[in-house]
Amino acid sequence: MxxxxxxxxxxxxxxxxxxxxxxxxxxxxxxxxxxxxxxxxxxxxxxxxxxxxxxxxxxxxxxxxxxxxxxxxxxxxxxxxxxxxxxxxxxxxxxxxxxxxxxxxxxxxxxxxxxxxxxxxxxxxxxxxxxxxxxxxxxxxxxxxxxxxxxxxxxxxxxxxxxxxxxxxxxxxxxxxxxxxxxxxxxxxxxxxxxxxxxxxxxxxxxxxxxxxxxxxxxxxxxxxxxxxxxxxxxxxxxxxxxxxxxxxxxxxxxxxxxxxDQDKTRIEKTASIVDNPEAQHYLDVCWKRIKANRGDTRYLQYPYKNCTRCSKCQRTLLTIDILGYTDNFKEVFDVEYFKQNRDEIVRNYVARKDENHHFHEVYQFMIDKGYPIPQERKKKKIKKFFRSFLNEIIKKIKRIFNSAF
Ligand SMILES: [Zn+2]
Incomplete structure (x- = not known):
């Protein structure tokens, strides 16, 4: 009780x-x-x-x-x-x-x-x-x-x-x-x-x-x-x-x-509605660094920007802003130079996670719709991915054979 x-x-x-x-x-x-x-x-x-x-x-x-x-x-x-x-x-x-x-x-x-x-x-x-x-x-x-x-x-x-x-x-x-x-x-x-x-x-x-x-x-x-x-x-x-x-x-x-x-607005539509707002460009705070630090993961606290630009929430937001063409307007609150230098890797990681949830998927779809450049997967990763799916198929087949035997 x-x-x-x-x-x-x-x-x-x-x-x-x-x-x-x-x-x-x-x-x-x-x-x-x-x-x-x-x-x-x-x-x-x-x-x-x-x-x-x-x-x-x-x-x-x-x-x-x-x-x-x-x-x-x-x-x-x-x-x-x-x-x-x-x-x-x-x-x-x-x-x-x-x-x-x-x-x-x-x-x-x-x-x-x-x-x-x-x-x-x-x-x-x-x-x-x-x-x-x-x-x-x-x-x-x-x-x-x-x-x-x-x-x-x-x-x-x-x-x-x-x-x-x-x-x-x-x-x-x-x-x-x-x-x-x-x-x-x-x-x-x-x-x-x-x-x-x-x-x-x-x-x-x-x-x-x-x-x-x-x-x-x-x-x-x-x-x-x-x-x-x-x-x-x-x-x-x-x-x-x-x-x-x-x-x-x-x-x-x-x-x-x-x-x-805002029951009618996707995260992308909401981002699009604020990107040209000078107050958002000055105050936007999406970073997970404090929340993560409270769970014992303090690695993002070291970055001086309000938004660390390394955690997945920061990257999702800045990537959306980048597709919308407003990245430089957010220099004050994001580490825009880091983002530009690592954009290919950030996009590749994002594409790899596109099926995780609707937030990831909608940004991926937005990239496609806008013709945003998506870099090719690195060869090593491609090979690794091929072997992983090959192995998964074999495991599935073994399981099927095993199950049908009983
Ligand atoms: Zn962050």
Missing amino acids: ITIKRPHIENRNSSYYVITEISSTTENISKEIWYRTTEEYADYLVDEVADAFVLPMLLVALRNQEDIKVEAPISEKLYYNIKNNILYTLSIPLHVNYKINVDCEGYVTPSFQPTAVGCGCSLGVDSFSAMIGHMSADCPKGFRITHLTNFNVGAYGNDFEKTEQFFHEALPDVRKYAQEKGLPLVLLASNFGPFFEGVNFNWCGPLRTMSAVLSLQKLFKRYYYASSCTNKDFNFGMGMGDFASLLLPMISTDNTEIIVA
Whole structure:
């Protein structure tokens, strides 16, 4: 049984927390779990309902096949969706029984009357595309972004003390960008890590991040989740971003509407929509170096550029920018000279990985469509590849003979 105590708000060293105690008998864990924000947004923290704490724990409950007991109310709309849709949807990629019991101290519909429209400001491609699209005059006024946010809720890793350092390193640029746009920046952190040890953030990230938004339901009437794929690429794999457009609207409450932005744009289309934007050319930050360092792989930290230009996320982004013809515009944030000197090798590696997932494949297809020069595979590699496929065929044949013998 997972037990979530009634949350309460506390001021600790000039930061403001909404805190609860969560225990799991299966995991033998009992932890104080919180969301933390700055004094400016303290009045917007929600302790009337336990929504922000219940949602991430649904994943833990499904994994452990544990029921949940919440010693506080849940928003009525969210309670309805948990019972009818959310548990079922989350269970599909996990291949587990979804009939988990979520028992709470009733359901309520508080009227917080929030007015803000929020969007995450990570300064990556998805984030930039969502921000630019929803700040423009083309966007209806009620849907236009009024607040940018930056959350430390697990993207950098589950060890909160360690992630704080990387979070603060990335913050100055985020602050500067928000200042330039004349928008307030909402900072929020949470410490759910102990319940997600060993779980890839790609799998739990969208739900954990949007749960954090629900800790500020008094502030946000709408909040954009920057989609990582189009609905055409929708799938129930192990990346939650791939089915976010179905899942995340289900966690909306009567106070806060969660909207998945850019459901119609591929990563290439999003990149194309920001390449001529001077702010993107100055601030774009896609690199995995901090995330990888938190997992113990520190090799990318040595490169002085904001984007190391060596990790696969940097290379995918700069390759797309190169196909679009804007490489030199991104000199400030990428090691463009390194990219140019190693372009053939980078393209060859990329082509070799084209079937790994839809992101790789769409860039490969884009190269073909644009007639981008693809260097020949090196002879040695070609020979190696030939022998590998030859060997695989022999193994397959042996297996077939072996199976038919029984
Ligand atoms: Zn990188």
